[in-house]
Amino acid sequence: MGFLSVRNLSKRFPGVQALAGVSVDIEQGSCHALMGENGAGKSTLGKILAGIYQPEEGEILFQDHVIHFQGPQDAVSVGISMVHQELLFAENMTVAENLCLGDMPRKGLWLDRKEMIRRATQWLESIGAAIDPQQILGELPISKQQLVQIAGGIGRGAKVLIFDEPTSSLSQAEALKLLDLIRDLKKKGLTCIYVSHRLEEIFAICDKVTVLRDGKLVDTVKIDGLSRDELVRMMIGRELAASLEEHATTKIGEELLRVENLASPGKFQPVSFTLHAGEILGLAGLVGAGRTEIVEALFGLDPDATGKMFVRGKQVSVRNPIEAMQRGFGLVPEDRKHHGLVLSMTAKENVSLPVLDKVATAGWIQNQRERSLAQVFFDRMRVKAPTIDSKSAGLSGGNQQKLVLAKWLAADTDVLLVDEPTRGVDVGAKAEIHNLIRGLANEGNGVLLVSSELPELLSLATRLIVMREGSMVGELPANPGEESVMRLMAGVQ
């Protein structure tokens, strides 16, 4: 029995089994890593331990007691705190105010500012953070905001600290400092749970690692004596043959797009690549590797982007989405609710939005032309909605995604940029979307595909570019095998 244990934990989200019967023991004073690919369930497990999610099945044991959390405040009260990936703070308030948010010191009716600052100073000093408690939190760099979070957790008496991808938005130097701090905390007897997919960090600070895959427990092993290769293999796990699906043997045609030294300060380093007709170029990488940023820069959404772009051999400028569309680009964005669809409009109106001029005469929308255009792509994508006049807000995730694709099919693009096309989409719609992407390439379009699902990338892409921490680290042919991609993505030799 461990200091903190979970037994048979299960958690479902609409459409996915995020965790299925997972059991883990975590020893007091250790640093325990939770690892796995994107979507393996490691963050879900961390959030259940922090009381943010409630499991459907299973129990949590802490210091030999079964505990039930209604919310994060329950976890904090027994001594479990989380350092979040996205920092959850009131950015307009001072450091001290943020640290005392749940429990403001008072003198009678009035706030006791002096006590607040004293308490904050003490907490910050306990982890050796040189931060002025009276500074506005939002003005601090991310790395310091993270320290404030850690100080708050420890100050409130945390015995267990959960770190969820803590280095994902830090520079190399900042990350090293954070790792030093975690080592210190461990020496002081604190138990750390470290959720990450960065191998170097796990090997640098952790004692044990629990590997998850598709929501299931693979194994919990000691880091001592474990090789990186073994760990990577545990994370991938699938029979390698399973991902070798048939590739449509498409003819690779002329060069549609050539990118030379495209870069955006602070987002990604210069990248150069080409995309030909009939190709599906996959962009692989971990979350935060800069893939979405590249796609947005190509579509003219990044004003800071520099570099040269050539469409069919001719140099072009793409300063905004309007120009991008004129060059024949389309973008199926990662966040379909915020960027893909106008949810207050009908399916038909969303499909025709980028191409209104095509269905209009002198600025007047021709109803019949609009309807038949929308209907064609609505049917081709097999959107399951009562009619093309249904409000898009009422459709399921998969059907909304099909609608976004239908919109760009209607726009008749040559180069389709597709960012996470099957995230939150059910299995049936997923297969249809895959077929459609293959079909588009077969028809002589070029597709640039970003996906965090390695099997999806491997089965669709005719060529792969691998990104790591904002840099292009390799280019691989079709079917390179999961292992070699994973190694490049994670930076293992």
Place this chain on the structure above:
Amino acid sequence: MRSRASSFFGVQQFGLVLIILLLGVVMTIKAPSHLDRVSGHVVNNFLNPSTLIQVATDTSFFAIMAVGMTMVIISAGIDLSIGSIYALAAVLMSMQLHQMPNASPVVQVLVGIALSCGIGLVSGLINGVMVCRLGVHPFIITLGTMWVFRGIAFVETHAMSILVPESLTHFAKANLGMRRDLYPVPMVVMLVVATVGALFLRSTTWGRRIFAVGGNIEAAKYSGLPINRILTSVYVFAGLSAGIAAFVGTSFYGSASSGDAQGYELYVIASAVVGGASLNGGKGSAVGAVLGALLIVMIRQAIRTLNLDQNYEWIIIGIAIVVSVVLDRWSTVQAERRLVRARQ
């Protein structure tokens, strides 16, 4: 019957029409009657040509501006300066016409229309460019220009009332073949503006784009829409509607002053919102805006016709606005629930 009517007006507009008709029926039944001096017949105090035209005239000035305001609200913006644009257009037009007393009536009317509409357009353009370029919420920008535009009108007129030439009054008070004491021109202008506005919003690419930008500005950007031009245009349309209303109103009443249309912005916003526009953007209707303005005027009329205590006018209008919007929200939520249930 219901389905055809509701597809023409939209569900909420259908409800508005019902309430307005109901109010009319109640007034007709409850109102006393009087001897009409022109025709010599005994007529109902509400259901008679002059009262009905009077209600339409009172409605028209709000309603014309409410059509422009609806476009701003659909784009998720707001224009508080619309009443001030009315005053500025009215005052500058009247002062210019004062300089040309010997021009022919036709020239005077045409110059009046051009000036009033032009000043409305330019004022709206100033609002629109500032909203897009400065990145400040339109509430703040138009709160500022609300005082600036009215202030210019005040300074230019030295706080005096300015008479407009009789030619304009003849134009705005033309009988159009009706009885000589009936003035249907403001109503006709309102109907034309509402029809053009409704067709524009429903059937043009630009109208559709306004809905898209208001519904989700990010998705509109990702779809390659010219966001800044669309956003600027709605303030231009609002300014133009104020210019049209200013020409009709000033001509009808015969004079302009810097205090004209003071506080109208709130009536106009209320009309648009009662007519189904959502301050969150992406939703609204020109026909609804006119009906919203009509409902507010009808409530005021009912208080007079039914001899209710006029001191309660503001309280009743305030409650009516909140109730109608709450009902709208409620029916939207119900419709969404039905949609979700249908999916499961």
